[in-house]
Amino acid sequence: MDTSSLMSSVLGSFRYFFSLQMGRRGIAVRMILCGALCTAATNAELSREPFYHKSNALILRSRDVHGGGYEWQMVRQVEGVGGADVSRPGFRADAGLKAVVPGTVLNSLVYNGVYPEPYYGLNNAREKKLIPDITEVGSAFYTYWFRTEFELTPAFAGKRVILRFDGINYRAQIWVNGREVGAMAGMFNRGFFDVTDVVHYQGANGLAVLVRPVDVPGGFSHKFKEVRAVGENKNGGDGQFGKNVTMLMSIGWDFTFSDGIRDRNTGIWKDITLFAVDAVELRDAFVKSELSVPDLTLSRQRISVEVINHSPMAQAGTVKAVIPEAGVRIEKRVELAAGETKTVTFVPEEYLELVFQNPKLWWPMNKGPQHLYRMTLTFEQGGKVCDTETVRFAVRQVSSDQNTPDRSRQFYVNGKPIFLHGTNWIPEAMLRNSETRTYAELRNTRQAGINFIRFWAGGIVESDYFFDLCDELGILVSMEFWQSGDTVLPADRELYRANVADTIKLLRNHPSLVYYISANERDARGIVPIKDLVDTLDGTRGWQAGSEIDGIHDGSPYKYVNPMFYYDDSASSRGSRINGLCPEYGTPCLPTLDSLKEMMDQKDIWPVNKDVWDY
Known part of the structure; x- marks a missing residue:
């Protein structure tokens, strides 16, 4: 060959x-x-920061580790101290620790020196008990308050304030200025909370999030599977961890720690954002393209967006969609009852501008350019822009x-x-x-x-x-x-x-x-x-x-x-199939010496300390 x-x-x-x-x-x-x-x-010039859909957003990242603009503190949940206290501006806990947000409880505990670096030697090994496992100390041990304070910018004046969570693990109660504003569950859900009635438009605001671990931390009695290599098939512990909607490898898998992560990655693991709208918000805009194949000369776009009335009164206005590069400027009138959410759609049967002739296409690497269109949606009342949502999309x-x-x-x-x-x-x-x-x-x-x-x-x-x-x-x-x-x-x-x-x-x-x-x-x-x-x-x-x-x-x-x-498609006794589409294919190989020095002490590298190397 x-x-x-x-x-x-x-x-x-x-x-x-x-x-x-x-x-x-x-x-x-x-x-x-x-x-x-x-x-x-x-x-190609690549983006060095995320594409934000809301232009006036405040991103509440911690100064520690992430270099954000906010001081976060982590406080273990204790009796007698609740959200009304922890979310009060000026609250300070004597036993509080600096918190890493986005991050997990264990991230912050390691950052503060409470526990050693799990990725070194046998520090994470459950039997060493250097870092307590949730199955042995209980969920309360890793249940913590994360708190910070923020001030709103002048752009928020007179507007409604939406607090968005992109991801927590696993259950959370959210408090602002002494009042509970909502709850979340599941690792891959976003949370949106209208906090207009509880925020201070001038001065400090307190935000506190009580984060609890997964419902079922799982056990470590591995199911029987044929093992062909050291550590292979120690996947998912006893299997019960699957009852949660979470990152399954947190309980352990054969390519990482077979005994998992000690807190099961409890925490605020994605960004928290504040943004301002008037009474009505635009959310989750979607451009659905249908491309003529094989000639590739025509595409038909269908636009949808959720329009949310946050106010206690009926609202009416106009949703406008603009795609400058394609010459699209279309609008639709919408009426909303108090608290109502509607999905507004623009279809090519009604708006001929949504039929693109000879569109610029998005291709995989090495097959052509990766063209991205940009669309801006606005909700307007009396000529005033109440909210804006900007998205990128492609025709492919x-x-x-x-x-x-x-x-x-x-x-x-x-x-x-x-x-x-x-x-x-x-x-x-x-x-x-x-x-x-x-x-x-x-x-x-x-x-x-x-x-x-x-x-x-x-x-x-x-x-x-x-x-x-x-x-x-x-x-x-x-x-x-x-x-x-x-x-x-x-x-x-x-x-x-x-x-x-x-x-x-x-x-x-x-x-x-x-x-x-x-x-x-x-x-x-x-x-x-x-x-x-x-x-x-x-x-x-x-x-x-x-x-x-x-x-x-x-x-x-x-x-x-x-x-x-x-x-060779048949040479291996394992029955390897290299032809066609194979989701997992490879072999172990040694890391570099520099990497090994980051993993373990010199004395464990050579002569080989089998316990450390196997772990």
Whole structure:
């Protein structure tokens, strides 16, 4: 086999993108376990910060770690001290700690020196008891208040104030200035709260969030599975952790800590934002494009947006949509009862401007430009703009079929078949993320020639910024929704479906997102159904029930074998299949010496300390 054929064979399979969490400073070295890589220059100017849909937003990030503008404090829940106290401006707890937001309870405890760095040596090992495990100390041990104070800018004067949470884990009660304003549940739900009646437009405001861990912390009695490599198949503990709607690998998996993260990643793990509107808010705008294939000469756009009346009085006004590059300027009158929410739609049958002739298209990397249109929606009353929502979208059509010799699934973008150079994406195990890290990782992914990312079901929904960069880089993404054959199904099915629905609304404008999969290693008989949500809330992408059915197949060795077995479809006793679409494929390999020094003491590196190396 020549070099070119060898490269194509390797890159044709999904790479198993291991996440080995390591280092005193929480450095996670992600290793691509396939050997051969191709490089590609990235000349396009990439966004260095998220694309914000609201122009007047205040982002309440902590000064500690994230360099934000807000001092956050973390206080363990104690009897006699409730939200009315902790959310009062000026409240200070003697036993309070500096808090990392976004972040988790354990992030902050490690940052304050309460516990050692989990990614070093055996610090995280449950049997060492250096960091207490939630199953042994109880949920109350990791139940904390996160609090901060903020002042509103002049842009908020006379307007309604909306408090938005992008993600907490797992249950939260939210208090502002001594009053409870709402609650949240599930790791992948956003929360929106109208706090107009409780905020101070001048002076300090107190915000306090009581965050509780998952309902079911899970156990560690691993189910029996055939083991072919050290630590393999120690996945999901006893399986009960799946009852939560959360990051399943927090209980442990064979590519990371098999005994999990001690607090199960309890905390405020995504941003908190404040923004101002008048009586009416625009939310979750969506542009649905239908492209003529194969000629690619015409696209029809359908626009929808939720229009929310926050006031106790009826409201009437005009929703306007502007897409400057396409010459679109359209509007629709809308009337809302007190507290009513309506979905307003603009369709090409009524607005001919929404039919684009010879549209600029979005293509995967190396297939063409990644063109992004920008749309601005406004709600106006009497010539006054009451709220604005800006989104980016693209014109592109994605499809897939099994019209291949071995019935493997083949993907098409704009009618053209795409050869997938893929990878799994595993999150940083303790959710210590930043825009800087995301930028570096995705730029490196692009330079490695990878054009397809599988969001494995045991992980998370990455940030909006992650998808912004994938849009700009032309990297395709397949999204799986937090169910696995290694764990039981979510106990609260409606909560699970609500988290799925909100995630679809969050991501559906991103052209990089091309496919939905319900679960890792399950089939249609063993999942919580979501196909109706995919069709109703999106309708532009395909869906299937599991990660190893309907033309996607497994067969990775997961251990070192004769190198030629990775390039032969039948040579490995494991039955590896490198032809077609394989979701996990690779082999272990050693990290660099510099990485090893971040993982363990010199004395454990050589001679090899087997306990430390195996862990």
